[in-house]
Amino acid sequence: MFNPLTTLSDAQALDQSDPLRPVRDRFLIPDGIAYFDGHSLGPPSRAARQIQDDVVRRQWGEQLIGGWNDAGWIDAPQRAGAKIARLIGAKPNEVIVADSTSVNLFKLLIAASRLSDRPAILSEAGDFHTDRYIAKGVARLTGLRLDLVPRPELEQKVGPDTNILYLSHVHYGTAERHDIAAMTARARDAGALAIWDLCHSAGAVPLQLNQDGVELAVGCGYKYLNGGPGAPAFLYVAEHLQERLSSPLQGWMGHAAPFDFTDDYAPAPGIDRFLAGTPPILSMAALEGGIEAFDGVSMDSVWAKSVGLFETFRSLMADRCPDLVCVSPSDQARRGSHISFRHPNAFEICQALIAVGVMGDFRAPDVIRFGLTPLYLRYEDVWTAVERCADIVDSGGWNRPEFSRRRKVT
């Protein structure tokens, strides 16, 4: 199925026949950069820059307060949510954009756990830390217990105590992917609700939330959705569950009639009840522009290219840099859209790569991650990344002191 490349020309030929090749032109990527950090911060799309300009200059600048109605700012959370819904197999009225992933997870953990008296939140040890921190905060606030167990023990551990099972669909480090349908069913069979963190899968991995019976999820706007640094996050609640949940963050934007100034809090119908305060419109606008880069693109074609980039990367790396050990699953059904390698000097190698224009990132203690973002990455970029990596490793070039200091943000 997969023909290993042997020359740069092979890579360029793959790019020539790539059906997503024209989509790269929707992005503004600096010359000379092979950008493998789209799993951390997607680059600006042309649409994002254009919408941003329009919001600042024309909408805010000319319509002023009128922009809330006239430019449709007030509907931005629902509008952006509906666009994301298509990418994750949800109905348009099941997704809303608001706040951050951390805050949205907080809302859903508390809202969902109120539906039962069961005492425990269950999750995976070693999963992304902000989710764990948030869950610990929820545990403290609600008196629920937080059980963290290694992945192989999860299925066994889901039981009559389990109120909520929350999991990252794709592991931020290794790219390991849970079987979202099976784990959701496992939770349901045990009488628990599952909440999925889709930060590392939305816009990258095929998702069919409705079809897979997923009821609750949160996810990030600034990774594969290309929404800009710190872009607002999203929140998904299956239609049938919406009216049964109430957000603990009862801000006015989630009220049934925010501008009626009523004394009592009445949650808005449907997904809107998960809004809290006034949404940050400039950041929302860039997110809308980022998601536009998916217009007309099927998630199947995105995933097919992700698989191609992965296989190319792994095979070239095994050949040219065998000291970097791939820790991402080889089974495509079990992984997300980044490829991770382990090396004792991963941090320094990562920094040396950045210095020569190959931008991946480091995750403690010893992992380099390369995000595989099919909308704009080329096979040529993969070729370049592996070549530069081989140069660095073969020459021991990472041993320079300037590569031993800096720290970065996801």
Place this chain on the structure above:
Amino acid sequence: MFNPLTTLSDAQALDQSDPLRPVRDRFLIPDGIAYFDGHSLGPPSRAARQIQDDVVRRQWGEQLIGGWNDAGWIDAPQRAGAKIARLIGAKPNEVIVADSTSVNLFKLLIAASRLSDRPAILSEAGDFHTDRYIAKGVARLTGLRLDLVPRPELEQKVGPDTNILYLSHVHYGTAERHDIAAMTARARDAGALAIWDLCHSAGAVPLQLNQDGVELAVGCGYKYLNGGPGAPAFLYVAEHLQERLSSPLQGWMGHAAPFDFTDDYAPAPGIDRFLAGTPPILSMAALEGGIEAFDGVSMDSVWAKSVGLFETFRSLMADRCPDLVCVSPSDQARRGSHISFRHPNAFEICQALIAVGVMGDFRAPDVIRFGLTPLYLRYEDVWTAVERCADIVDSGGWNRPEFSRRRKVT
């Protein structure tokens, strides 16, 4: 002290001698608009537009993920907080920008109420509704009771049951202002903590939080701070209290070492612990640009002009439109920086004014508000507003059907 104007030339003469006159040039205000909605959404400053362009084009566009360190995105919450601190009489390390006012109030209500076993949150009936909705959510979550009493009964009601007293410094409707020092002391004497909502005072009314013994406050970025639609909000915690409080929203950005990926949650030292998720950088950048419009401007000069605008407005309105009854306090120490008038047809008059370029806003059931924003408003604008209002009222011009429908957002 105050000489009433009798002609447009009088107003223009006041503008000529206004020491803040050059500051108006820092803003981009459309021609022909008298903008009295700055208490709801400040207009873009030149700096905001410039920073916004720089963030999107150069920082995000060229530095990509590197922007977190190289462009200093990671420090934006503290940097913007320190700029706000100067405007509200706080130390730079006592203010941080994060999330929305609603979410920040939630954090402080829970964090502060944990310091005591007292059963009640106390506030004012008829205060801004998102605060009340949030407090009701907190009450449900924590089991605390929420007591809402009319303003005259507040002092009396603070007692041994009171855990937290939260209040809006300036009332969103009438512009009535609490004596922040006295009420904070009253709460403290009763063994309670006071939380202040500064949405309608930060950047407008002189504030000396440290000097007045204020310990906890939240406030808005998009009104008098000109941060753009839905700009992130701020949160103030007096230095001596910071280490005793823990946020219920334990996101990674509030962790002592967010990038160490530790298992346990350890709150960051100081004010940083009140961050939750990744901050929306594009919106943060515009806020930083908005606050820059205050550079070199003393809050005393801002307030002195606010008083001048208020007196001019009230006096002209009493003369030309006596049917609109001023409901804002005449005592400048008891009011904020907007002027509100009551009229049975307030909604329609407000819409008719907007149609002729005088942008104020309506608050149910019968109030028109005009925000007095000294950085960019002119006495000439006040003159225009009153003249147009008189034309509309004298001619019954608000009775046109197009003025009876639309709704707007604060």
